[in-house]
Amino acid sequence: MGxxxxxxxxxxxxxxxxxxxxGIGKFAAAAAEGIARQPSAADKITxxxxxxxxxxEGVAILAEVFxxxxxxxx
Amino acid sequence: xxxxLILFQQEAAxxxxxxxxEAAKEGFNAGETIIEHVSNSSHEHPLLHLPHxxxxxxxxxxxxxxxxxVAAILFVVIxxxxxRYLKQEQRLPTGLMNGLxxxxxxxxDSIALPNFGAKWVMTWTxxxxxxxxxxxxxxxxxxxxxxxxxxxxxxxxxxxGPESIFxxxxxGGTTATANFNVTAALxxxxxxAIIIAGAKAxxxxxxxxxxxxxxxxxxxxxxxxxxxxxxxFVRPFALTMRLAANMTGGHIAILAILSFVFxxxxxxxxxxxxxxxxxxxxxxxAAAISGLEIIVVLVQAYVFTLLTAVFxxxxxxxxx
Numbered sequence: 001m002g003x004x005x006x007x008x009x010x011x012x013x014x015x016x017x018x019x020x021x022x023g024i025g026k027f028a029a030a031a032a033e034g035i036a037r038q039p040s041a042a043d044k045i046t047x048x049x050x051x052x053x054x055x056x057e058g059v060a061i062l063a064e065v066f067x068x069x070x071x072x073x074x
Numbered sequence: 075x076x077x078x079l080i081l082f083q084q085e086a087a088x089x090x091x092x093x094x095x096e097a098a099k100e101g102f103n104a105g106e107t108i109i110e111h112v113s114n115s116s117h118e119h120p121l122l123h124l125p126h127x128x129x130x131x132x133x134x135x136x137x138x139x140x141x142x143x144v145a146a147i148l149f150v151v152i153x154x155x156x157x158r159y160l161k162q163e164q165r166l167p168t169g170l171m172n173g174l175x176x177x178x179x180x181x182x183d184s185i186a187l188p189n190f191g192a193k194w195v196m197t198w199t200x201x202x203x204x205x206x207x208x209x210x211x212x213x214x215x216x217x218x219x220x221x222x223x224x225x226x227x228x229x230x231x232x233x234x235g236p237e238s239i240f241x242x243x244x245x246g247g248t249t250a251t252a253n254f255n256v257t258a259a260l261x262x263x264x265x266x267a268i269i270i271a272g273a274k275a276x277x278x279x280x281x282x283x284x285x286x287x288x289x290x291x292x293x294x295x296x297x298x299x300x301x302x303x304x305x306x307f308v309r310p311f312a313l314t315m316r317l318a319a320n321m322t323g324g325h326i327a328i329l330a331i332l333s334f335v336f337x338x339x340x341x342x343x344x345x346x347x348x349x350x351x352x353x354x355x356x357x358x359x360a361a362a363i364s365g366l367e368i369i370v371v372l373v374q375a376y377v378f379t380l381l382t383a384v385f386x387x388x389x390x391x392x393x394x
Contacts, residue, residue: 047184050380051380051381051384054316054373054377054380054381055381057316058312058315058316058377059312061315061316061319061320061323062312062315062316062319064319064323065315065319
């Protein structure tokens with residue numbers, strides 16, 4: 001069963017994408033709702049959303065790097 | 075966009091020339107080609123052999139050369155622009171100085187000022203500007219396939235010898251920030267800046283005492299101190315990997331799509347299939363992903379700078 005780690009990497013990658021997608025989607029939804037309730041605060045909301053968005057994306061990319069390590073280093 | 079397409083066809087051409095030689099032997103190895111186009115040039119054959127100092131090899135590889143190139147370009151452009159602006163009778167910013175001033179003010183007003191407070195903004199903004207422009211330059215220069223143009227020129231026009239600088243300089247990727255060693259060096263700058271900022275603001279000993287919040291039950295500190303120390307190291311590590319992986323990922327995606335041309339040509343026989351796939355699928359998709367890559371380049375430079383500012387601000391304003 002020398003290919004088992006490929007399965008693990010593929011499943012892991014899928015889970016990462018689900019996790020990142022859900023997280024960023026929730027963020028975008030909350031931001032859109034906030035701007036809809038108070039359009040004058042649009043700038044502040046965008047600024048507040050920016051930082052956690054990229055931190056979350058960073059987490060996803062970090063996890064992808066580890067998955068790549070699994071594939072490349074047997 | 076049209077220039078992008080033309081340059082991409084030129085990027086495919088030297089890969090075609092190279093793999094035409096290898097196709098005679100072993101066929102197109104997509105994985106190998108992609109990895110070669112993203113990683114550094116070989117350590118055994120650097121661009122310029124320099125001696126070992128204290129066991130560290132100082133030879134100039136492709137990524138080192140690209141870092142120097144970016145630094146030289148930034149230095150020349152920015153110094154020349156600002157000097158020309160300062161020499162004017164009335165200081166009216168025009169052209170490049172206008173754009174430069176807009177970017178500098180954006181960083182100072184929306185990244186530096188909210189995080190540092192008015193007292194420390196002039197101390198730490200130069201560091202943020204340096205990081206931002208260097209990362210932006212090093213990221214962006216990876217999108218310009220100048221060395222593929224050089225390779226085509228060399229192969230079809232110049233025909234230089236096997237040891238010439240043209241043949242040596244085309245190996246390896248152009249994006250220095252795709253190399254996690256380079257981004258680790260930038261993150262080390264952030265790490266040291268955080269310590270210096272805390273020491274300047276509160277004194278060296280008090281900075282370390284400020285890492286954990288005060289006034290908690292003593293038993294909690296047993297868990298809290300190791301967690302905070304780990305956090306101190308994990309944040310620069312995350313900065314490193316975020317920048318390196320974003321840059322590498324974009325380039326791998328573009329190269330993989332362009333590899334379809336050669337894979338289809340090999341499996342389905344004939345260069346015509348390869349060119350058809352290229353024209354209909356590969357080049358448009360690669361051009362689209364390059365457009366996305368431009369956004370990623372800007373955003374990653376902004377995020378690195380923003381996070382550096384946030385961490386330094388956390389060290390300065392540690393008295394919750």
